[in-house]
Amino acid sequence: MLRIIKERLQQKYRTLDYPRKKPALSPRYHGRPILTPVNCGACRACYAACPAGALLPTLGAEEGTPTLDMGRCTFCGACRAACPKGAFTFSDEHRMASFTREGLLVTPGVTPQVQPHPENFRIFRRSLKLRQVSAGGCNACEADCNVLGTLVYDLGRFGIDFVASPRHADAILVTGPVSANMRLALLDTWHATPEPRIVIAVGACAISGGLFRESPQCHGGTSSTLPVDMYIPGCPPNPWTILDGLLSLKT
Secondary structure (H helix, E strand, O other), rough: HHHHHHHHHHHOOOOOOOOOOOOOEEEEEOOOEEEEOOOOOOOOHHHHOOOOOOOOOOOOOOOOOOOEEOOOOOOOOOOHHHHOOOEEEEEEEOOEEEEOHHHEEOOOOOOOOOOOOHHHHHHHOOOOEEEEEEEEOOOOOHHHHHHHHOOOHHHHHHHHEEEEOOOHEEEEEOOOOOOOOOHHHHHHHHHHOOOEEEEEOOOHHHHHHHOOOOOOOOOOOOHOOOOOOOOOOOOOOOHHHHHHHHHHHHO
């Protein structure tokens, strides 16, 4: 017992006082993109460099900086490296979750708006139970969801827990592009979860199909199978991004 107490005193308190204290992120971290309006002319270097097809012509400014779809983006930084005019910057902002698919579109020169909290989610303010479904994922998003249970994040202190059965769940947290052999399992989980229920798509694959959306073995993300209530972008999303998204469901 004395050895345990001594070790506890040496380790000290490791749980971050989040969200009151901002997490320390790596200098290499790529957070919310910031797009500067520039005149691109005939240059399409960023389109060619993007491996995920996440860049779209900006409505009304097709010859300028494109719009970036965080629902497809892998946050690799290839667009930033390819752009000769420096139109792309990745900030250290980890808060990127959205209640709508359109909220993941980053338009040049436009400041993101604070999204209103859906009224029907207020029932989960005290407690939120999650059933995670890996629908063909590579295990990266799954790992960053699992790490939320460690002492640094301590997900349970917010009244949020992962449960083993969908019958005990309030929300289904989906990772992966929804492969053909996991679509039925995802639907079965949905039907087994009692109403009211929430669907959360975590990661580019779960949101849009990611790099696999053109594959005949995938269904292009969660929304092709279930109605999605929250989107958490990234490839994979940083654990703090996932935690912030989950907490916004309880605000």
